[in-house]
Every structure is written in structure tokens, then in C-alpha cells.
Amino acid sequence: MNQIPNKTAGAAQMPLLSVRSLGVEFAGKKVVHNVSFDLAAGQKLALVGESGSGKTVTALSLLRLAGDAKLSGWAYFNGQNLLAMSERQMQRVRGGDMAMIFQEPMTALNPLMTMGAQIAEVLQLKQGLSRAQALRQAVELLATTGIPEPARRAQAYAHQLSGGQRQRAMIAMALASSPRLLLADEPTTALDVTLRGQILDLLGDLQRQTGMAVLMITHDLNLVRCFADRVAVMEQGVLVEQGPVAEVMAAPVHPYTRKLLASTPQRDVVETPADPGAAPVLEGRGLRVSYPVPLAGVKGWFRQGRFVAVQGADVQLQPGRTLGVVGESGSGKSTLAQAVLGLLAHEGELRVAGQAWQQPASRNVPHNRSLRRKVQVVFQDPFSSLSPRLTVEDIVAEGLQVHAPQLSASARRAKVVAMLRAVGLTDSQFPGLLSRYPHEFSGGQRQRLAIARALIVEPELLVLDEPTSALDVTIQQQVLRLLQQLQRQRGLAYLLITHDVDVIRAMAHDVMVMKEGAVVEAGSVQQVLGAPREAYTRKLVQAAGLPQEGLAPESLN
Secondary structure (H helix, E strand, C coil): CCCCCCCCCCHHHHEEEEEEEEEEEECEEEEEEEEEEECCCCCCCEEEEECCHHHHHHHHHCCCCCCEEEEEEEEECCCHHHHHHHHHHHHECCCCCCCEEEECCHHHHCCCCHHHHHHHHHHHHCCCCCCCHHHHHHHHHHHHCCCHHHHHHCCHHHHHHHHHHHHHHHHHHHHHHCCCEEECCCCCCCHHHHHHHHHHHHHHHHHHHHCCCCCCCCCCCCHHHHHHEEEEECCCEEEEEEEHHHHHHHHHCCHHHHHHHCCCCCCCCCCCCCCCCCCCCCEEEEEEEEEEEEEECCHHHHHHEEEEEEEEEEEEEEECCEEEEEEECCCHHHHHHHCCCCCCEEEEEECCEEECCCCCCCCCCCHHHHCCCEEECCCCCCHHHHHCCCCHHHHHHHHHHHHHHCCCCCHHHHHHHHHHHHHCCCCCCCCCCCHHHHHCCCHHHHHHHHHHHHEEEEEEEEEEEEECCCCHHCCCCCCCHHHHHHHHCCEEEEEEEEHHHHHHHHCCCEEEECCEEEEEEEEEEHHHHHCCCHHHHHHHHHHHCCCCCCHHHHHHH
């Protein structure tokens, strides 16, 4: 039985944070059950589990930010029970001795305040500095996080920064009060692999310099291996296993832990070589995409400059094959995808299913409408890409109303039902399926709806824009398996846009590596991931935790 910490013991004799029998209940339903763990000063603990496992609610409960939750148990921080503190006492703890980094900085940061002003506000409240002192120290904190041009970034708003810069600004804000415990809720989920590594290195360096403890909330097991000292695994609100990272990863005891560790993307694609005589579904030569940008100074009064987002790209994709496009944020991979989808004007040659877009590609002319049926897209976040006001039937049937208006209502419904069945959604599983709304489904189920919506018009090419990055590891594996199955059955070609090298390894036949708008390396997945020629490619492979050389051919079969 767990022992309750001795409140009279000296600080040196007890952990910095000691949680015992923590329970969290919403409206009579318990979502966290008897969770107990310790976190020592200077230690890094990862709390791991799928969405809905209770890990984020556990962390928010420690700060008493879980809304109207009913809390039970004990959570001793520095010898004081957080759950028994008054709200006034908790206000001194929050953002003081305990700080939090949230998952999505764009929604957590104030869009109406500059980065410097937001950090300075914390310094004024927690350290009593004057505004001028706080603004100077805000710049110093931004510099500590390695953000480029910290004085200029301090004057920027959240939307003017990249994802990695926003995350660094949020880390600077969390560190403004010199916390003893930092709670980090999925701090790298939305970042590409190299930025993810940079943020982890930054947190590790800051943790060593300040001696603070870190409680990391994540579902990324690679992140746990690289960062944490100890790991605690949660399933459906229950802490099922905990211990040193090396021990738990090497010899997991609980079946759920073994399931998480086994949920890496598995390769299951048809390995037939490309047919040089087959007509490509996608072909581009010297593809170039640029944007107008304002020029500085007087020049900007008279003309605009151009920012080249994709420069001279050559691309070819045959039926039944997957071309993976990988690179960091800002590399041009999403711009390339938008040009292929006919959403951006381009220069050079670009043909989809043997046809070129009538420029500008965004024109809604009959030629472009017929071509849009042949190329469809599945987006990164299914919740934001599905209309919350439409039923499942309306969402999936929408493409048929545009591209097959001759179908009767009954024929259209029959196609919708068949398509939903093909992606693993049936009325027996979900009674009243056709009349349900997106919010009634999990993330993986919503992505299946998005895939059904794209495939209902029978396209030849499917653009997959980070299709699994917003999903847990087990759900990610299920969606990738579904996409592999659909490709085999329907002969689909996939253009896979991702920063996840593991997904490329599992799904792609061929790979293009992009950096700053240019294709720096291209070839088969075995060649590019197994023996990369370019230093940039080796950097991406290394950041993903793959071997830099000698990727065994059997790992790609």
C-alpha cells in the first residue's frame, strides 16, 4: 500500500512532488483512478498514454485547472498538499514554483500581445519587476531559448513566428518565474523531427542548468526514450506501469505498455517495381511556385518582390505507388501539394492524370472541375477539416453532389454506405451512423470519415497531408494499415506529405527530400533512408531515431 508522505519530514528526505491515490471525477464519472507517483528535484518523468487515458487531466489537476472536477487523494509539492490549498495560495504556485507548457502555442498565447509583453507580464506579476526591467529580461529569456534575433522576436505577435519559435517563446514564458517543476503537455507534437529534437535538447539543457524537475505529458515513445529518466504509463485513468525508462522499454510488464511499444508504423505495401511504360498519375518538370512579398523601404511603394517556395522540382508518381515528400517546416512540401491539388498557380510543367491545370489553377472552369475529381486530399486534422454542421451522410456525399449530380438520392446513399464500410465504419458499430456528426467520433474515426469523403469520387491520386500526425501511436497504426489496404485494393497513387520519417518508411515506395524549396535528394525509400547521400537527409534520419547507414532491406519489406 502506498505511504502518505510525512508532512513534517525535511525537504531533503522527500520528493519534490509526491502524488498519492489521486482521483479525478467529472459529473459523477471518475476519469482518473488512484494515481500515485513521485518526482524528485532535477528528475524528468514522462506520463505516457493514448488520448483519453487521463494523463493531461492528471497534470491539470495538480495545478487545479481541471475545471469543475472533483479531486481526491493527495499531491504534496514541496511538502504542501496542492489539493488542500486555497485558490489564493494556488495562484502563487501557478506560474511561480510550478509552470506549464501547453501543447499548441498558437491557442495558448495571446494573439493581441507581443511575445515580449506576454513574458514581461509574468515577470511583473511573479517577480515584481518594473515594466522596463521586465521587457529587458524578456529579451534575455528569449535569447536563452536560442530563438534567433530575440530583441526583434520580442516585438512580434504569435502569428508572425514559426511553430518552433512559438514553442520557444512559450518555454521562455514558463521559465520567467524560475519554476522548480515544469509541466510540459505534448510540447513537440506539432513540430517536425529536427525542431522536435531542438526543443528536447533545449528543455534538457535548461533542466540541467536550473535543476528543475520536468513532468512530460506525451504519447511519443521515441521522445520518452530520448528525454525522460522515468516513465509512468496510463490506460483509461489508471497508472498501469512505472519505472526507469530503460527498464520499462526493455522489459514492459503490462500488456498495454507492450501494445504501445508495438504500435510503430509497419510496412505493408506492394513492392512491385515501377513500370517505366505506365503513364504516370503525377508528373512535374521544373515546377516552380512563388508568392508576392512586400519589399522594404521605398521600393515597396512601387513593386512587390517574390518569395520562391518551390524551385525547379521534378516529380513523377505512377499508379499504385506512394511518393513520400519529407522535410522540415518551411521546406516547401505543403506548397508542392497545393500546386498538385490545383490550389496555387505555378510555373513549369505539371500534369495530373495526364492533364494540366488551366491556369490560374484555382479557376472554377469545367476542365479544372473534372480534373479535381481525379485528385483528392486528406488533411492533417480531421476535426477541423470536417464541417461540424453536416451529418456523416452529407459530408461523404458532398463530392458526389458536385461530380455525379445525375445520381438519385437512393443511389448516392448506397455509395456512401459502401464507402463507409470500406473504411471500417458500419451502422452495426455506430447505430444511426449516417445521421451522426463529427464530434461524436474519435480522432481515428474522424480520419476514416475524411478518407471516405476523399475516395467517394474514385480519384486516381490521393494527397495525404500529415494524415496521422494528430493521432496517437495505436490509432496512427490503424489508419496507416487502412491506407495500405485501400491502395492495394484500388490501385491508388499517394502523394504523402509528412515530417515523420517512420511514416515514410512504412508507406512510401519513393522519397523526395525538400529543403528551402528545393529537392535535395530523391530515390527509392531503401536508397534514401538506408544510405542517404546528403547531410540534410542524414540529419532527418538521425532525428527520427533511425540508423544513419545500412538500413536493412528486410526492414523495408
